[in-house]
Amino acid sequence: MQRITESDSKYEHLEKMSVIDLLQNINNEDKTVPLAVEKELPSIEALVEAIVERMQTGGRLFYIGAGTSGRLGVVDASECPPTYGVPHDMVIGIIAGGDTAIRKAVEFAEDDNKQAWIDLLQYNINAKDTLIGIAASGTTPYVIGGLQEANRQGVLTGCIVCNSGSPVAAEARFPVEVIVGPEFVTGSTRMKSGTAQKLVLNMISTSVMIKLGRVKGNKMVDMQLSNHKLVDRGINMVMAATGADKEVAQQLLNEFGSVRKAVENYKK
Structure with a gap:
């Protein structure tokens, strides 16, 4: 060859x-x-x-x-x-x-x-x-x-x-x-x-x-929230998807641990 x-x-x-x-x-x-x-x-x-x-x-x-x-x-x-x-x-x-x-x-x-x-x-x-x-x-x-x-x-x-x-x-x-x-x-x-x-x-x-369903829209909704930058990104993603304010978005992330779950549970 x-x-x-x-x-x-x-x-x-x-x-x-x-x-x-x-x-x-x-x-x-x-x-x-x-x-x-x-x-x-x-x-x-x-x-x-x-x-x-x-x-x-x-x-x-x-x-x-x-x-x-x-x-x-x-x-x-x-x-x-x-x-x-x-x-x-x-x-x-x-x-x-x-x-x-x-x-x-x-x-x-x-x-x-x-x-x-x-x-x-x-x-x-x-x-x-x-x-x-x-x-x-x-x-x-x-x-x-x-x-x-x-x-x-x-x-x-x-x-x-x-x-x-x-x-x-x-x-x-x-x-x-x-x-x-x-x-x-x-x-x-x-x-x-x-x-x-x-x-x-x-x-x-x-x-x-x-x-495999690990992206929604164009967002990494299952990403690990392993540093402050990623937490801030996650909060912004939850706010954009739900219309919630920053405080509520942060509470949802803290409670459910991922953007996907935070959005799903907010909509419930």
Whole structure:
């Protein structure tokens, strides 16, 4: 396979560029990423619809990846409970090398094609669930092995990769291949590839949560009220939805613990 993610940057002598030239050139490359994502919207749509169908019957969503890809999966999963009020074990991100690898690279963790399934078994992954492998190169053994065993066990599989015709995509039932081209710094897939993966993850988790009823109108009515900013946001949302004054809205939030429940009980 052709590994576009490893091909030479279109730019030479980066060390000789001025700061503004560096910034402009990086920005110019970044502008191409949403267009690459746009080309994959039909593939993302198919994956989201399959995930929603599984999760409506009690399934969970898992992400696996190594390095930047793994970290992005962990971030997306960790933001679902506070944003949408879902249980912490509903969307789960797993990174090769374990949580230590979130902050510090764990050498050769991505090269073990057996470890991902071992990690997933700790969560009792089953045929109701969905597994998305994230790998810019599309060649990460950790991800390939995890998807292979998931397929054997009847788990729905998808992937987000940035090379075409990769081994990871070959294992995924619902592959998403966002081809962003060479990185500004050759092979630095934390840049455009990472941005593409983040955009796709945003699309997947947001669309899934909306379809699962976790958004009303355009508001995060089930968000966790975990700091003053979010409490203030919640009060304003209750006021807008009910016409109640600030004091009543705050009392409702304090009593019922969420915007959704506060609004529902006010209307009763």
